[in-house]
Amino acid sequence: MALRTSAQYKEGLCDGRTVFYRGEKVKDVYGHPDLAPAVDHSALCYDIHDLNPDLAVEVVDGEPTSYFWVPPTSPDALKRRGELIEDVSRRGGGTIVLKEVGSDALFALLRATKGEGRENAERYVAKVRSEDLALCVGQTDVKGDRSLGPSQQTDPDLYLRVVAEDADSITVRGAKTHTSFSANADEILVLPTRAMGPDDAAYAVSFAIPIDTPGLSLYVSPFSAGERNAFEHPLSSRHKLLESLTVFDDVRVPKDRVFLNGDTTLAGPLALAFVDYHRFTAINYKLPLLDQLVGAAMLVAEANGISKAGHVKTKITEMIIWAETVRGLADLAAVRATEGENGVWRPDSLYVNMAKYHFAHGFSEASQHLIDLAGGILITGPGGEDWAVP
């Protein structure tokens, strides 16, 4: 099997995973009303095989394969990846869906691991591709005092670390934080979060394990939870991301699932290789959101009869220039891609970072323009239930 359906993806989540939400243990993630929208949202990265096969499916070794799992080998390949990310995000309400983040991490493994870790990484990439798995990425540690490195902290568990090792396995303890998709993924791929010094060997660790591995517990954030009315929240009532505090309480990891164990010189390059791809992902999945802001501004101006006013045209023009500049920089990051280690191509980091910067700096002003053009109705109007009464 190289392509799964969204139904197969959802079935795969029914296992013995340990997920907590608002103080309670969740038996079935998809059966929970607050969490189900996140599963449906992520299922789009399987539905996209049928919705847009030209972009989303590629034949690899004679088998139809998700294009997310195909390592980029040219600028055109990165351009296609950007288009796929933008397309799936547009269908997903303007945000990331799921497979983007896991594939970003796989490409980083292919570039920045060595020796046995690299052999394990190659086998793992092939497994993910052929089983079409849903991966989340645990990179960010809880970190404690940011001015100190991992081994300098008073509490040794503020960065994830190896606490024991035998011939077949390592045992890890600590926590990753802000882990997106964890409760609705099949596996978690762990990466180091920063460059490390010679004393940090126990913290220089990377591996992948199934979410239902004993000792792994996910504490899902309640952010933006609760009943969401589709009239008042047309996107966030249907599209949701889950993030968790992801706790490793002496979790045993088989050695063939370990990509980095103790080589501190590889921690920084691995962390940064992930960032190369993830920043490219981030700017491409943002593009539909920018289009939504521009489109909403144009529609509300038309509805209010102010489209021809000079200040309105200026505001909408500024919004279009902002959105299209981000799009242009995203394209340029693919066009100017270069060959990275082991033949895996990387987007140009200057243009990727310029795109991210330009997006972030323009976002408040674009939102401000939209709010200004809309007037007070967004805040003061009747609710969805009122409009539903004839």
Ligand SMILES: Cc1cc2nc3c(=O)[nH]c(=O)nc-3n(C[C@H](O)[C@H](O)[C@H](O)COP(=O)(O)OP(=O)(O)OC[C@H]3O[C@@H](n4cnc5c(N)ncnc54)[C@H](O)[C@@H]3O)c2cc1C
């Ligand atoms: C919605 C969302 C989803 C995410 N998904 C994932 C995910 O799937 N997987 C994952 O691994 N991570 C994920 N992240 C984590 C994200 O990458 C981090 O939030 C980011 O790296 C910042 O880390 P932090 O939150 O610990 O903030 P910090 O690093 O603590 O930053 C807070 C402030 O402290 C400053 N600071 C930090 N360290 C220093 C220092 N040494 N010296 C001076 N100033 C410093 C920073 O510049 C910043 O101003 C997600 C985050 C969000 C918000």
